[in-house]
Amino acid sequence: MTTKPGRRRVTLFVTCIVDQVYPGIGQATAALLESQGVEVRVPRGLTCCGQMAFNAGFRDEAYAVAGRTIEVLRGSDDVVLPSGSCATMIRHLYPELFQRSPYAGPTADLISRTYEISEYLVDVLGVADVGARYSGSLAYHDACHGLRFLGLGRQARTLLGSVAGAEVKPLPGHDQCCGFGGLFAVKQGAISEAMLDQKLAGIAEAQADLIVTGDASCMTQIAGGLSRKGSKTKARHLVEVLANMTDARQ
Amino acid sequence: MTTQSISFYERVDGALHDASLKTALSRATERFIGNRAGAIGALSDEAALRDTARAIRAGALSRLDELLAQLATNVESRGGTVCWASDGEEARTYIAELAKARGVRSIVKSKSMASEEIHLNHALEEAGLEVVETDLGEYIIQLAGETPSHIIAPSIHKTREQVSELFHQHLGVPLTDDIQTMTQTARTALRQRFLKADMGISGVNFGVADEGAVVIVENEGNARLSTTVPRIHVAIMGIERIVARMEDLGVMLQVLARSATGQKLSVYTSMISGPARSGEEDGPEEFHLVLLDNGRSKILGGEYAEALLCIRCGACLNACPVYQAIGGHAYGGVYSGPIGAVLTPLLQPDLPEAYMLPQASSLCGACQEVCPVRIAIPDMLLRLRADAVKAGKAHPVEKAAMRGYVMTMNNPAVYRAGGRAARLGSRLIGRKGRIRRLPPPLSGWTHGRDFPTLSGTSFGEWWEEREKKRKEAAQ
Numbered sequence: 022m023t024t025k026p027g028r029r030r031v032t033l034f035v036t037c038i039v040d041q042v043y044p045g046i047g048q049a050t051a052a053l054l055e056s057q058g059v060e061v062r063v064p065r066g067l068t069c070c071g072q073m074a075f076n077a078g079f080r081d082e083a084y085a086v087a088g089r090t091i092e093v094l095r096g097s098d099d100v101v102l103p104s105g106s107c108a109t110m111i112r113h114l115y116p117e118l119f120q121r122s123p124y125a126g127p128t129a130d131l132i133s134r135t136y137e138i139s140e141y142l143v144d145v146l147g148v149a150d151v152g153a154r155y156s157g158s159l160a161y162h163d164a165c166h167g168l169r170f171l172g173l174g175r176q177a178r179t180l181l182g183s184v185a186g187a188e189v190k191p192l193p194g195h196d197q198c199c200g201f202g203g204l205f206a207v208k209q210g211a212i213s214e215a216m217l218d219q220k221l222a223g224i225a226e227a228q229a230d231l232i233v234t235g236d237a238s239c240m241t242q243i244a245g246g247l248s249r250k251g252s253k254t255k256a257r258h259l260v261e262v263l264a265n266m267t268d269a270r271q
Numbered sequence: 272m273t274t275q276s277i278s279f280y281e282r283v284d285g286a287l288h289d290a291s292l293k294t295a296l297s298r299a300t301e302r303f304i305g306n307r308a309g310a311i312g313a314l315s316d317e318a319a320l321r322d323t324a325r326a327i328r329a330g331a332l333s334r335l336d337e338l339l340a341q342l343a344t345n346v347e348s349r350g351g352t353v354c355w356a357s358d359g360e361e362a363r364t365y366i367a368e369l370a371k372a373r374g375v376r377s378i379v380k381s382k383s384m385a386s387e388e389i390h391l392n393h394a395l396e397e398a399g400l401e402v403v404e405t406d407l408g409e410y411i412i413q414l415a416g417e418t419p420s421h422i423i424a425p426s427i428h429k430t431r432e433q434v435s436e437l438f439h440q441h442l443g444v445p446l447t448d449d450i451q452t453m454t455q456t457a458r459t460a461l462r463q464r465f466l467k468a469d470m471g472i473s474g475v476n477f478g479v480a481d482e483g484a485v486v487i488v489e490n491e492g493n494a495r496l497s498t499t500v501p502r503i504h505v506a507i508m509g510i511e512r513i514v515a516r517m518e519d520l521g522v523m524l525q526v527l528a529r530s531a532t533g534q535k536l537s538v539y540t541s542m543i544s545g546p547a548r549s550g551e552e553d554g555p556e557e558f559h560l561v562l563l564d565n566g567r568s569k570i571l572g573g574e575y576a577e578a579l580l581c582i583r584c585g586a587c588l589n590a591c592p593v594y595q596a597i598g599g600h601a602y603g604g605v606y607s608g609p610i611g612a613v614l615t616p617l618l619q620p621d622l623p624e625a626y627m628l629p630q631a632s633s634l635c636g637a638c639q640e641v642c643p644v645r646i647a648i649p650d651m652l653l654r655l656r657a658d659a660v661k662a663g664k665a666h667p668v669e670k671a672a673m674r675g676y677v678m679t680m681n682n683p684a685v686y687r688a689g690g691r692a693a694r695l696g697s698r699l700i701g702r703k704g705r706i707r708r709l710p711p712p713l714s715g716w717t718h719g720r721d722f723p724t725l726s727g728t729s730f731g732e733w734w735e736e737r738e739k740k741r742k743e744a745a746q
C-alpha cells in the first residue's frame with residue numbers, strides 16, 4: 022500500500038469498553054499511531070458502536086446508538102479501532118442494520134475508511150516493526166470477529182514477531198472462542214464458563230507469560246478466568262504490548 | 272429468561288455436569304474436526320469447490336417447484352409413487368396407511384433426520400408396526416430409548432463404555448471395549464431383521480431432478496440393505512434436498528463426505544430411481560418417495576432461505592464450541608448445534624423454548640467457517656434474536672437495560688456521569704485491582720470470573736486533559 026503525501030490523520034474510536042474500563046488501551050493505540058507520524062483525533066461524544074443492543078436483538082435501540090455514531094464519524098478521516106469486534110459491527114453488520122434507511126449511504130462511506138488497529142498499521146501504513154520490547158514469552162489468541170469476519174490474525178502476528186526480546190509461543194486452540202460473546206457471557210453464563218475452561222486449558226499448555234489478543238472484551242473474559250484461577254499468566258491487549266505498556270495495569 | 276426457559280437451562284446444566292457426555296463429545300468432535308480438516312486441506316481448490324457447491328444449491332432452490340415436478344415425473348415414469356406431504360401428519364398417515372394396505376408388519380429403517388423431524392417411529396409403533404433402526408448409531412439410541420444428538424452421528428453422546436453396557440443389557444452379550452466386537456454384535460442382531468422386514472424406510476441425501484433418482488450415502492451398508500431387501504421401499508426427502516442435474520451430484524457428494532466424516536467419498540452411494548424392473552434381481556417391488564415440506568416452503572424466499580442450502584453434513588456442530596460443551600440433546604429440538612439453532616425456531620416454532628436457542632451462541636463464526644455451502648449462520652441467529660424481541664419475548668430486566676443503554680450512549684453527559692459512578696463503584700467493591708462478586712444482574716459474570724476495578728479517569732477525560740495541556744503549552 023502506498024502512503025499518501027502529507028500528514029495522515031485518523032479518527033480514533035476507542036470503543037466504550039476501552040474508554041471506561043481500559044483507558045490504557047486507548048492511550049496505547051493513540052501512542053502507536055502518533056509514533057508512526059499519524060495525527061490522531063478523538064471526537065467528543067463518540068461512545069459505542071451499538072453492538073450490545075444489536076447482538077441482543079434490540080434493533081431499534083441499536084439503530085439509535087449506531088445511527089448517532091455514524092453522525093459523529095461523518096467526515097473524511099480514516100477511522101481506527103482497537104477492536105476487531107466493533108470494527109466487525111461497523112463493516113459487517115451496519116449494512117444490515119441500516120439497509121433501506123437514510124444511513125445506508127453514510128454507512129458505505131464509513132465502511133470504506135474503517136480499520137482495526139493491527140490492520141491499519143500493517144496493511145495501510147506498511148509497518149511490520151513498531152520498535153517494541155518485551156522480555157518474556159507471549160502467545161496470541163485470535164479473537165473471533167476479527168479472525169472470521171475481517172480476516173485478521175496475520176497482521177498481529179507480524180507485529181508481535183518483531184517485538185524485541187519476546188518469545189512468541191504457539192497457543193493450542195488459538196482460534197477457539199473464549200466464550201465471551203457479549204451478553205452471552207452473563208445470559209448463558211454456564212456455557213460461557215465451560216468455553217472459557219477450554220480456553221484456559223490451552224493457555225496452561227502454552228506456558229506463556231502473556232496472552233495477547235486484539236479485543237478488550239475477550240481479554241476481560243480470559244483475564245477474569247486467569248485471575249479467578251490464580252494463574253500467573255496475564256492477558257494483555259495487542260496495543261499494550263506494542264506500545265510497551267504491559268505493566269501499566271495489574 | 273422466562274419460566275418456560277428454565278428447562279432449557281436445566282438441560283444445559285445437566286449436560287455441563289455430565290462427565291461421560293464430556294468424554295464422548297470431546298473424543299468424537301476432535302476426531303471429526305481433525306478428519307474434516309485433513310480432507311478439506313487436501314483439496315487444492317477448496318474455496319472454489321465450496322463456491323460451486325453453494326451455487327449448485329442456490330440455483331436449485333431458485334427453481335425448486337420446477338425441479339421437484341421434474342423429479343416426481345421421472346420417478347413416476349419408472350413405476351415409483353410420489354407422495355407430496357405438506358406436513359408431518361400427512362407423511363406419517365401416508366406411510367402408516369401404506370403399511371396397513373400392504374400387510375406390512377416389520378420395518379427396517381436407515382438413518383433419516385426427516386423421519387426424526389416428523390416423529391415417524393412413534394407413529395408407526397402406535398399403528399402396531401415393529402420398527403428397527405439399522406444404522407449403528409441409530410440402533411444404539413433406539414435401544415436406549417433416546418433421540419439423535421447429532422445430524423450424522425446420532426449416538427455421539429455415548430461413550431463406548433456406555434454402548435457396551437447397553438448391548439450387555441439388551442442383547443445379553445459380554446461387556447467389551449472393542450468397537451469391532453460391538454459392531455459385529457449389532458450386525459448379527461440386525462441381520463435377522465433385514466430378512467424379516469416387509470418395508471424399508473430411508474432418508475435421502477440428494478434428489479437428482481433430471482435423473483429422477485434419489486441418492487443415499489452411508490458407510491455401513493445398512494441403507495443399501497434397507498432399500499433393496501424388503502419388498503417396499505419408502506424414501507423420505509425434505510423438499511429442499513434437490514439438485515438439478517447428475518453433473519451437480521459429484522461436487523455435492525465430495526463436499527458432503529469431506530465435511531461430514533473427512534472421507535473423499537462415503538463407502539456406499541446408492542442411486543434409486545424406482546422399483547426393481549422385471550429381470551432385475553435386486554430392489555423392491557414398490558418404491559415410494561415422500562416429498563416432505565413441513566415448513567420449508569414458508570422459509571423459501573424469506574430472510575432465512577439460506578438455511579435451506581444445508582446439506583446436513585454436521586460440520587458446524589463439530590466446530591461449534593457451544594455444541595462441544597453441551598451436546599445435542601440440550602437444544603431440545605430435532606436438529607441441534609448452530610444449524611439446529613436456526614432450523615428449530617423455523618421448523619418447530621411451537622416448541623416453547625425454540626426462541627432461546629439463537630441466544631445460546633457466542634457468535635464466534637466457527638460454523639460459517641466450516642460450512643461447505645457457506646451458510647451465514649451467525650447473521651441468521653442475530654435476525655432470530657431480533658424476531659424474538661419483536662415478539663415480546665425479551666425479559667423485562669433486559670428491556671429496561673436496553674432503554675438505559677440508549678439513554679447512556681446517546682447522551683454524552685449521562686455517559687460521563689454514569690461512567691464515573693461505575694468506576695468509583697468498582698473501586699468500592701473491588702480489592703487489589705479485582706472484583707470477585709458483582710451485584711445482579713451482572714453477578715453471573717463473577718460466578719467463575721473476576722472483573723477488574725476501573726481507573727479514576729476514562730480515556731475520553733484523559734485525552735481532553737492532554738489536549739488542553741498541549742494547547743496551553745503551544746500558546
Ligand code: SF4
Binds near residue numbers: 422580586610646
Ligand atoms: S449448516 Fe453447513 S455445516 Fe452445518 S450441517 Fe448444514 S451444510 Fe453442514
